[in-house]
Amino acid sequence: GENVEQHPSTLSVQEGDSAVIKCTYSDSASNYFPWYKQELGKRPQLIIDIRSNVGEKKDQRIAVTLNKTAKHFSLHITETQPEDSAVYFCAASMSMGYGNKLVFGAGTILRVKS
Amino acid sequence: DAGVTQSPTHLIKTRGQHVTLRCSPISGHKSVSWYQQVLGQGPQFIFQYYEKEERGRGNFPDRFSARQFPNYSSELNVNALLLGDSALYLCASISGVTDTQYFGPGTRLTVL
Numbered sequence: 001g002e003n004v005e006q007h008p009s010t011l012s013v014q015e016g017d018s019a020v021i022k023c024t025y026s027d028s029a030s031n032y033f034p035w036y037k038q039e040l041g042k043r044p045q046l047i048i049d050i051r052s053n054v055g056e057k058k059d060q061r062i063a064v065t066l067n068k069t070a071k072h073f074s075l076h077i078t079e080t081q082p083e084d085s086a087v088y089f090c091a092a093s094m095s096m097g098y099g100n101k102l103v104f105g106a107g108t109i110l111r112v113k114s
Numbered sequence: 115d116a117g118v119t120q121s122p123t124h125l126i127k128t129r130g131q132h133v134t135l136r137c138s139p140i141s142g143h144k145s146v147s148w149y150q151q152v153l154g155q156g157p158q159f160i161f162q163y164y165e166k167e168e169r170g171r172g173n174f175p176d177r178f179s180a181r182q183f184p185n186y187s188s189e190l191n192v193n194a195l196l197l198g199d200s201a202l203y204l205c206a207s208i209s210g211v212t213d214t215q216y217f218g219p220g221t222r223l224t225v226l
Contacts, residue, residue, distance in 0.1 A: 006156075032213065043204065043217040044157065089156050093213070096162065096170030100213060101147065102206075104156030 002027060004092050006105025013080050015114045021075045023090035023105050032093035032100065033066060033073045038107075039086045047088075048075070080112045117141060118207045118218035126224045127195050135190040135221045137205030145169070145208040146188045147215060148180055152201045162208075163188055192223075200225045 003026040013019050025033075031052035036044035050057045050064045050073065057064050063076040077084055087107045093100040117140035127133055139146050145164040149157035159172040163182035182188045192199055202222050206215035 004156075034214070036217075043219045046214065046216065049214065091156075099145065099162050099164060099169035099208075101159040101162060101170055101172070102149075102157070102215060103159070107154075107156050 002094055002103050004090060004103050004105040006090050006108055008108060009106065010109045010111070012111045012113060015080060015082060015112055017080055019075075019077045019080055019084070019110055019112075021088055021090065021108045021110075022072065023074070023092075024070075024072050025092040025103070026071070027092065027094050027103075028068075028071060030071075030092040030094055033064070034091050034102070035064060035075050036089045036091065036104075037086045038089065044089060077110075080110075082112050082114045085110055085112045118205060118216055120203075120205050120218040120221050122221060123219065124222045124224075126226065128226050129195055129197060131195050131225075132191065132193045133195060133223060135192075135203050135205075135223075136187065137190070137207075137218055138187045139205075139207035140209075140216060142210075143207045144186050144210055146182065146186070147206040147208060148188070148190045149204040149206065149217075150174070150201045151204055151220070157204055160190070164208075195225045197225050199223065 034049035038044045066073040090105045091102040119138045147162040148160040151157045161180040162169040166182045177193045202220045205218045
């Protein structure tokens with residue numbers, strides 16, 4: 001079936017430490033994996049994405065890794081700051097024939113303590 | 115994503131009523147998706163439209179319907195509202211180049 005599992009559900013780190021969030025997906029045909037950050041009462045905001053033809057992508061303090069064989073991808077945030085506190089969602093694209101839908105994980109609440 | 119607009123921002127309805135939610139995508143985008151986000155969960159796919167044609171439908175009852183207009187804006191309709199329909203309804207504008215989905219601010223629906 002279509003499923004994306006995300007762990008952990010909550011993560012508390014000290015300011016300056018690193019945070020890692022992991023996701024696994026079920027559809028081996030998935031080829032696009034975005035990560036969204038959602039602050040309280042706000043819209044999900046795309047922070048980084050990766051496609052299946054690469055294994056890693058970095059954007060300043062944020063990086064994503066993809067292991068297609070294991071159907072596993074991860075978000076890495078280095079040098080965390082209080083403003084990184086939010087809910088983070090991973091997603092995997094799944095084909096509907098003529099288009100792709102996103103299947104989301106359940107989310108990770110990240111708390112950065114200063 | 116700043117260009118995706120949704121209306122209204124908030125809505126309160128009672129059980130049995132119907133509701134219409136509206137979305138305007140980013141200029142140049144021809145495809146939109148609708149998602150339902152229940153508090154504490156990730157968004158769940160409801161519909162996708164491209165050039166006024168339905169491309170896909172999620173696991174939602176027939177009470178949910180949608181359409182897309184020639185200007186690529188879209189409406190989501192929900193009939194016979196249930197308490198469980200209370201959620202944040204998100205519209206995503208989809209890039210025709212990268213297939214990236216950018217979310218609008220959402221409509222917070224409360225069913226009493």
